[in-house]
Structure formats: C-alpha cells, structure tokens
Amino acid sequence: MANDKEQWHELGQQLRVDSIRSSTAAGSGHPTSSMSGADLMAVLMSKYLHYDFDNPQNSANDHLIFSKGHASPLLYSVYKAAGAITDAEMLTFRKFGSRMEGHPTPELPWVDVATGSLGQGLPIAVGVALAGKKLDKLPYHVWVLLGDSEMAEGSIWEAFDHASYNGLNNLIGILDMNRLGQRGETDLGWNGAAYAARARAFGWHAIEIDGHDFDQIDKAYAEAISQDKPTLIVAKTKKGSGVALTENKDGWHGKPLDAAQEEAAIKELGGERHITVQVPKPAGNVPVPESGKGTSLKLPTYALGGDKVPTRKAYGDALAALAARPDVVVLDAEVSNSTHAEEFKKVAPDRFFEMFIAEQQMVAAAVGMSVRHRVAFASTFAAFLTRAADFIRMAAISRANLRLCGSHAGVSIGEDGPSQMALEDLSMMRSIHGSTVLYPSDPNQTAHLVALMADLPGISFLRSTRAALPTLYGPEETFSVGGSKTLRQSDNDKVTVIGAGITLHEALKAADTLKGEDIAVRVIDLYSVKPVDRQTLFAAAQATAGRFVVVEDHWEQGGLGSAVLEAFTVSPDGGDPPPLHLLHLAVQGMPTSGKPDQLIEAAGISASHIADAVRSLVK
Amino acid sequence: MANDKEQWHELGQQLRVDSIRSSTAAGSGHPTSSMSGADLMAVLMSKYLHYDFDNPQNSANDHLIFSKGHASPLLYSVYKAAGAITDAEMLTFRKFGSRMEGHPTPELPWVDVATGSLGQGLPIAVGVALAGKKLDKLPYHVWVLLGDSEMAEGSIWEAFDHASYNGLNNLIGILDMNRLGQRGETDLGWNGAAYAARARAFGWHAIEIDGHDFDQIDKAYAEAISQDKPTLIVAKTKKGSGVALTENKDGWHGKPLDAAQEEAAIKELGGERHITVQVPKPAGNVPVPESGKGTSLKLPTYALGGDKVPTRKAYGDALAALAARPDVVVLDAEVSNSTHAEEFKKVAPDRFFEMFIAEQQMVAAAVGMSVRHRVAFASTFAAFLTRAADFIRMAAISRANLRLCGSHAGVSIGEDGPSQMALEDLSMMRSIHGSTVLYPSDPNQTAHLVALMADLPGISFLRSTRAALPTLYGPEETFSVGGSKTLRQSDNDKVTVIGAGITLHEALKAADTLKGEDIAVRVIDLYSVKPVDRQTLFAAAQATAGRFVVVEDHWEQGGLGSAVLEAFTVSPDGGDPPPLHLLHLAVQGMPTSGKPDQLIEAAGISASHIADAVRSLVK
Secondary structure (H helix, E strand, O other): OHHHHHHHHHHHHHHHHHHHHHHHHHOOOOHHHHHOOHHHHHHHHHHHOOOOOOOOOOOOOOEEEEOOHHHHHHHHHHHHHOOOOOHHHHOOOOOOOOOOOOOOOOOOOOOOOOOOOOOOHHHHHHHHHHHHHHHHOOOOOEEEEEEOHHHHOHHHHHHHHHHHHOOOOOEEEEEEEOOEOOOOEOOOOOOHHHHHHHHHHOOOEEEEEEOOOHHHHHHHHHHHOOOOOOEEEEEEOOOOOOOOOOOOOOOOOOOOOOHHHHHHHHHHOOOOOOOOOOOOOOOOOOOOOOOOOOOOOOOOOOOOOOOOEEHHHHHHHHHHHHOOOOOEEEEEOOOHHHHOOHHHHHHOHHHEEEOOOOHHHHHHHHHHHHHOOOEEEEEEEHHHHHHHHHHHHHHHHOOOOEEEEEEOEOHHHOOOOHHHOEOOHHHHHHOOOOOEEEOOOOHHHHHHHHHHHOOOOOEEEEEOOOOEEOOOOOOOOOOOOOOOEEEEOOOOOOEEEEEOOHHHHHHHHHHHHHHOOOOOEEEEEOOEEEOOOHHHHHHHHHHOOOEEEEEOOOOOOOOHHHHHHHHOOEOOOOOOOOOOEEEEEOOOOOOOOOOHHHHHHHHOOOHHHHHHHHHHHHO | OHHHHHHHHHHHHHHHHHHHHHHHHHOOOOHHHHHOOHHHHHHHHHHHOOOOOOOOOOOOOOEEEEOOHHHHHHHHHHHHHOOOOOHHHHOOOOOOOOOOOOOOOOOOOOOOOOOOOOOOHHHHHHHHHHHHHHHHOOOOOEEEEEEOHHHHOHHHHHHHHHHHHOOOOOEEEEEEEOOEOOOOEOOOOOOHHHHHHHHHHOOOEEEEEEOOOHHHHHHHHHHHOOOOOOEEEEEEOOOOOOOOOOOOOOOOOOOOOOHHHHHHHHHHOOOOOOOOOOOOOOOOOOOOOOOOOOOOOOOOOOOOOOOOEEHHHHHHHHHHHHOOOOOEEEEEOOOHHHHOOHHHHHHOHHHEEEOOOOHHHHHHHHHHHHHOOOEEEEEEEHHHHHHHHHHHHHHHHOOOOEEEEEEOEOHHHOOOOHHHOEOOHHHHHHOOOOOEEEOOOOHHHHHHHHHHHHOOOOEEEEEOOOOEEOOOOOOOOOOOOOOOEEEEOOOOOOEEEEEOOHHHHHHHHHHHHHHOOOOOEEEEEOOEEEOOOHHHHHHHHHHOOOEEEEEOOOOOOOOHHHHHHHHOOEOOOOOOOOOOEEEEEOOOOOOOOOOHHHHHHHHOOOHHHHHHHHHHHHO
C-alpha cells in the first residue's frame, strides 16, 4: 500500500507537470482545472479503470468520460501515461491539425463523446451505462469526471434522477470539487456535504473524501464499485494543486503558466517524469454488437383512399417494424402515446426507454446508446426538442448517429396553443452540422423515411404532424434522402408551389382551385428539407419562369423557404442557378388556440393564401 | 374553521365542475390535471393569495404562476371564482379568438408569463421573487403550482438551487403530486418523501401534506409564509379527484369528459356553483417601477486607429454606461469575465445577478425580471445560449422584453475548439418570433446597439466576438435597428460583398486586394441581421448586377446568408426584388482547435476566399 501510494504520488505529479507543459506550449488551456483532478486520475488509471488502449473497440472496456471537458490537459496526460500517445503528440495540444483539441472530441479513439459544454458528460454516461446494464449486459463501468461548476446545470440532475431510477450501479461520478469556477467561487464552494446530500436525495450512494489523499481515493473507488446504486464521490480538491503559485488561487481559470512560471512549477512538482502505467485490461475481448443493417423489414402500409392516418402514427408503426433489427432502440420523453413511439414499446419493451419529461437526458442517453453502437430513435413534441438544442449541437461534434422525431409541428396542432407548436424546429435542425431533415406528408412516405433514417450517419430529424391527412402515395412508392416528389405537373405550368407536410395538402387544394381558373400549377413535395433536391427545383424554376410559392407551417426564418432559397445560390465551382421570383408563405403573427383550419387560415398558409399568391405572380 | 372548511369544499367543487365544463365545451383540454389541484387553489385564493384582480398592475400584488400550464381550466376557474372573468368567457376555452387559450398566456392581464412547456414556471418565478426581494423590496409572494411530471426537468432543479442560494423565502412551490403523468405513473409516483428530501437537500423548507385535506393545506400555507427560506409544499393529490370515473385513473390525461360523463360528474360533485370569492387584496397600491427610458447616458467611445477592442468588451463597457438607468439589470452565466458583463457588476453590483452555469435559469430569471418591468440583459457564450433555446422560444410567447448577448461566436474564437463556437446562434435567434438580431464588428457600433437594445420590445440578441479587431467607426457614427453601413462604394462596383462581425473585416481586406486588380467591390456591413436593410441591399443588387458574396462565421443554414436571401423574396403586395446571383461563404467542415486565422482560412471564410468568390463572379 505504501508502495502504491508512492507510485500514485509520482504519477499524480507527472499528470500535473504534463498538464502544465501542454498548456504552456499551447499558450492557452486549463492547467489548474487539470491539476485538481490529477490524484483522482492517478489512482483510477492504475487500479480501477479497465481499458485496453490498444483496442478501444473492445466492448468490455470501461468508459472514462470527462464531463469537465476543459480538463483536457489532464485527459491527454492520462493518455500519455497509459502509453496511448507520445509525449510529443501531447505537446501538440490545441495546435491546428492536432487531435489534442482544446476540448476532447472522438477524433481520439478513446474519447466516446465531445465534451466542453458543461453538464453533458454525465447525462451521456447515463446512456452508456444504460446500454451496459440493459442491452450489452456487460460488467463495464462508466467513470465520469465532473467539475463542481457544472453541478449548477439542470441536466446533471436529470442524469442523477435517471441513473437511480434505472439502478445504474455501473455509473460512478467523480466530483472534482475544487471550489473555484471561472470567475470565482461556485454556488456551493467546498460544501461537500451539500453535494452528497443532493446525490443521496436523488437515490445515489455518496462518499465524501479528500481528493488529494490516496488512501481515501483508493477506498472510495473500491466502495463505489461494490454498490447496488450509482455512486458520487465528492472529492474535495484544490484547483492548481501542488504549485504554490496556483493552488487554491482565484484568477487562474483557463490560463496557462508562462515559461518562467512553468519552469518553477515543474521544479516544485519534482521535475518531468515519463512513467508509463499498465492500465488494467478488461477480462476478454468482446466484439461490438452486431449491426442490424440489412435485416429484412416488414414496413407498415396504408391504402390510398383508405383511412386517414397521421404521420406521427406511421412513425410509431414504422418503429415497430424496425424492432426486427436488434440494434434499434427507442427513447421518448413521456409522450409516447402522442408521438406514437409506444408502438415500438408494445413489440420491444426491453429496447424502449422512458425518459420522462427530460428532453436533455433523452437526447444525451440516445448519444450514449450511439456510443454503444445502437441505432437510437428519440421522440417528443418537436417544440420540446428545442429544450435539448445544445445537446443536439454537441452530438454533431461527438459524431453521434442519432435519429430524432418531433411531433405536433406547426399551428396545425390546433387548440393546445403556441407553447406546444414547433415553429422553429426546421431552422434548428437544419443548422446542425451534417444533419438530415425530413418532413413527410403521408403515412407510407413516413414509413419509408423512418426506415432510411436507421442507416443514416449523423443526426437526422423527422418532423411529424398531429392531424390525420389523406394518404397521397401508394405503399410501393419509393423515397430518398435528397429526393422530392412532383405531384402536379404539365407542359403549361405557370407557377411552382412547394410545400411539405401539412402545407403540401393545402398546396394540392390550391392547385385544384386554380385549375378551374386555367392556371396550371406545378406542385412539389419537398419532403427532404436537407439535403434538398436542387435538380428538381432548378428544372421547375426553368419551367415556370422562376415563379415559386413556398409555403410552410413554420416561422419565416430558416425553414423550408430558406432551404429553397439556399439551393439557388451560385456554386463556387461555377454552377449558376436559374433566376427566381419566390413568394414565401410562412406563419404570420403569434398563433393562439383554435381549430387547425382556423389557425392555418389565420397564419396565412392555407390553400386560399396559396391560390392568392399564385394569382399575384401570374397577373 | 369548520365554516372555512365548508366554504373551501364548496369552492373546490366549483373549480372542479368549472374545469370539467370548460374542457367539455372545448372538446379538449386537461380537466383531470385541474381537479387534482382544486382544493389547493380554493384555500390559496380564499386566504393566502393577495391579489387585486381589478388592478393587475399593482406592484404589491402576489404572483400566481401555473408552472403546470396545462391545468389552465383550473386557472380560468380560479379567475371566474375571483370575479375576474364571467362564466360565459370561461366557456370560450380553447376557441379561436378567446383569451382562454389552451395554455395560459399574458393575453390575460393576470398571467405573468406563458407556460405549457413544463419546468419553466418555477425558474421564471425565481426571477420574479429575486426582483421582489432584491430590487422591488416588496413583501409580495410568488406562488407556483407545479406538476409532478415536470419535476423531471433539470430546469426545476436549477430553480431550486438559485432560490435557496438567494434566500427567496417569498417563493412557495405547491407540488400537485397526483402521481399520473401523460402516459402513466411518473418516475417517483406518490413518493412524497423523495420530493421533500430533494427539496431539502437543495436548501428549501419542505412540507408533506394531503392535498385534499383543508386543515393540512391551510396549515402548510401558514407555515410556508413564515419561513426564512423557499418552501415546497408536497401535496399528495388524486388526478381527476372527486369523480369516480376519473379519480386516480390512468388514461385520462388531456382528455375532456363527453356530455353524458360531464352531466354525471357535475351531479357527483354537487352541481354547478357560481360562488364569487373575495380574494384578499395586498396592502396599498404600489406603482410599477419607473422606466429609465430617456436617461442621459454616457456611452463609451473608442478612437479610430486606437487600441483594438473586442466587441465583447464594448458590450460590457456599454452595460456599465447603462447602469445610469435604474431599471437596467444584468445577468450572466458564470462567464462575466469573458462576456465582460462584469463591467456592469463593477458599477452596479446590486443589479448584477450571478446565475452560475445554468443558462436556462438565467434566461428564465431575466423573463421574471421583465415581468417586474426591468430592462434585463443576459449573457453567456453564444454557443451556450442554445441550452436555453426552449426558454427563449417561450419568452416570445410570454411577450417578454429580453436582451441576450452571446459572446465567442464562430470559428474565430480559435483554440478552444468547436464545443465553444457558436455556429447556429444567428439561425436560432432569427427564428424567434419578433426578435431583433444584431451583429456588430466594432466597439463604437456595439456600444450604440447595446443602448438601442435597452428600449427594444421583444427579444433582442447581440452577437459579440472574442477577438480584438480594428475600430471601423468613429464615436459619432449612428446606427439603427434595420440599418446597415456601406463601407466601400464606387460608381463602378462589380460585386457587393456582405459581411458582419469578424467577416466584415475579412471583406474589407478582400476589397483592398481586389482594388489592386481593378475590381471595384461594394462592401456592406449588415450589422442588423433582423430586421434587414432591404432597401440598401436592393440598391446594391441593382448597382452590381445582382452579384453578391455573403460571408459569415456561422453554418450555411439560417444565418446571414439566409437573411439576405429572404430579403429578396417577392412581397405579397407586389414588390418584385431585383435579380440575385448570390455566392454564399459559410463555415465548411467541423472546425478544430487552431489559431483564429488558421480556422477562418480552413472554414473557407477568409479574405482570400472572399476575393476568389468575387473573381469567380466577374470572370
């Protein structure tokens, strides 16, 4: 034990020295936030973390997530000490072209997810731990290094709630309670008892320790892995510990030492070391779960001219069909009877996860499932996906594969009023890096698109509608990401009307009205909002002298109209689009309660408004 | 007391009956979620709530916020019983044109804020209570009716944290623990002890009661108003209580009774009643706080050709100048030394609110301050404002006046990497109803725009930049919402380049380069991203044959490019814009760490890319 302690001390000092060295070399970064956690990581990596750095794909590996992503110098120092990276690579920290980014990203094979937006690592870890406990059924542990500042984020408490509800004793939070946030003391300072009481009230086991006492750290880890519930280790630490200049001193957040300070600090810490630690390996080599890609699916079908079926119902039906794929999991935020995700629950209850009204945790858990190679679909009202906007943004940086469905889009939901109406979701989801945005108008189309989503990389979003609408496509019709459907077309088209979802139905009504006035209208179903079918749009613009009416159940900004307009920009490689005279109909004024038809009319996006817009373009 | 109890019973039954009547008349709504809270509201409005319904502007009034906004039938029943609305108006519930919307909005003068997105009422109430305690210094109480389902939202725990940290003993949460959520039992069911333990761990006083026992309710309120900390009353209730058909029965969420069920239920509840209650009035009539509009301000000035000053620093300096207005308050999410909101704290510490790393609570508190007539500015990194997207969306429905500043926008922040880079904030903020979006490139401009924001209605957003950049405008230059500045112009302009913030500086460099090649370029500073200066853009399009290059430090979707494109749509009233050949430069690929210049170059938005784009348009 004494021997262990000496080794841990040496390793802890090395992690401190290396955190200082890399950040000083970078000229930026967070050495002091790293130094406080050094002793905690020294013991963890030497004795408790089971990880095969040569084989990060081994499903038996533990997971180590730095929820306090700004402690990246510490993480990279751990990787160096584990022999995973060289000292030289560590010193490329924050340089252009280096994998050693300012905050960790999965560009590094040992990093599960990007962190750096505080309060996200723990909720994502809940997803990884859920997968381990309920799906993988593997004994791996998920270790999460938490900062005390991020305990102020509500998402952390969503994670505490879900971890205990699901009995995740494979999840261990290590709270690096160094007292100091970015601009001074945190809310609770060194009040470890308060953190422990909160954790216990949320159903966790909690242990308070001195985070620089190796005996206490060792005992805490041993205690944590033998619990029947998740554990929070509240470790009282000192920011910038080990160096008098920085230890427990304000004003040192996110600030590297200068060259002279670095030299003195390294001396004070006992000099550079280049210890390599044998990180314990997990028992055995477990392959990643098999992909369900290619599983034959029996998608639901809906008869043309049959009962009206809302697209949200078709979403649920399609999920139920996808249950044939063992890698598909479904999460929902306590509205599965509205989103119809419950259809999946009925056939595959073991792969359905009730996330209650905690949209951030829902998206985070889906990201965690993606880390464990699951094909995760997550749903709630589209309006409430805005609650998880930062998690979706970060999921893109995590290179997560994630499928979101937002139901009850637009004013057409009716009586519930504006708080329940998504009117900005297309904008939000289009501006997620690498995203796919789909907006079906028909149940057969929905089913096909949901099946396509299962194999899409990155973040995809399906916008579904509350109302039951006529079926427009037969079950055999095919659809593609980046595709569109032209539903009305003639050699004599005067104007192109573009809609999707509910407004496509309004557009068809308008086209029928205008036909009676001898105005031929081309109608395009732009169900793939991103990517968009540029070719079809260009051909339509050429055919109708650039006269477009775009109509959407969404605010004016960033939605379908923007998608069309952006398609008509000049390509840097020279492609020049045809000229465009686009009239845009989007929701005007703050909606209220009312019947769907009344609200569509009041918003200025009904068939009558479309017909008027067309007439104004041809007069 | 016995007499009181009989009266409370009668009133509680009336609130139940009326909740059933209005929702049955509407054909939708949440009667059972209303019935569970009826007894709690009967006692509150008869004895504890101090509110002058004839004068909702009386600053001495208590505040009653339904965080569970779907219990609107109960709220409107309370208003009827208070004599504020007629029975007939109550029965217009959820009808088009009625103020009795599906979820409450401030269209009703007694409603402070819109609710309906769960977990928002309590954090907003924290803002109202903070104002009462620290600014108004008035003895009003803030009463919040909470649903048990929404206790799963992390934002609720941010509110608990901030309420105790600030000693808000004027805040009382009434948890209507009716066990049943939308699709079944909640996480904690009737485990009142768990809710109480969580509240206590977060520093609140907690009282567990039977929410249908009038003695217990009465005593709990009396106890709550005499505490030195905020109180949570955990009231065990039955959803749909008082009617055998619905009481504590699953499957009745958000479902009205049909006509026959209604008749039987009303009979079971003892029939219709039309009691009017004398709601206690507050002591005295306190006017709303005085507006600081028109206060003479000494804005900071920056010399042309002087030191480079980042726009984020100018934001802080301008806030410090605005401190001369007594109605201005500033909130920040623990990064005030980065956003420079700390400049305000230095001069007006009593009106600066540290919200720690809790962006949802920050925005909610600012909304609460807006309820109390304060001119609230709230800031954090623009990337982390996405954390509060749903709160900002709802703030627009609340008709709140709210000023947000997001710093560290775009790849130009450099080494910290993508988690800290806002690349979707313009898109998010543009698609908020009625919003104003400003993006300055210079410190003098920033100071002027911040001063303008103080008097703007609705939600405004200022995007600030990390880097120190040259000053472009003199201190005397004026700016307007909806304005722009043309910085380079000649009779011979071939292409218009449009930028804002950091890319404007790149555009100016490109223009200088191109001048040497005899390509005259018009350069527009489109600092008002919403509303946009259509007239100047049209004139520029006419002058340069529609050749535009728009360049932005933002993803391709929904930002500056979209703002320009949307300006060139056809007006329904006939205005036909000039033709456009727009080449759009926006961030390409997932950014990494690196120096700002390297990242701007890699993203494809540097001066060299702009020059290439211009050349490609004129070749």
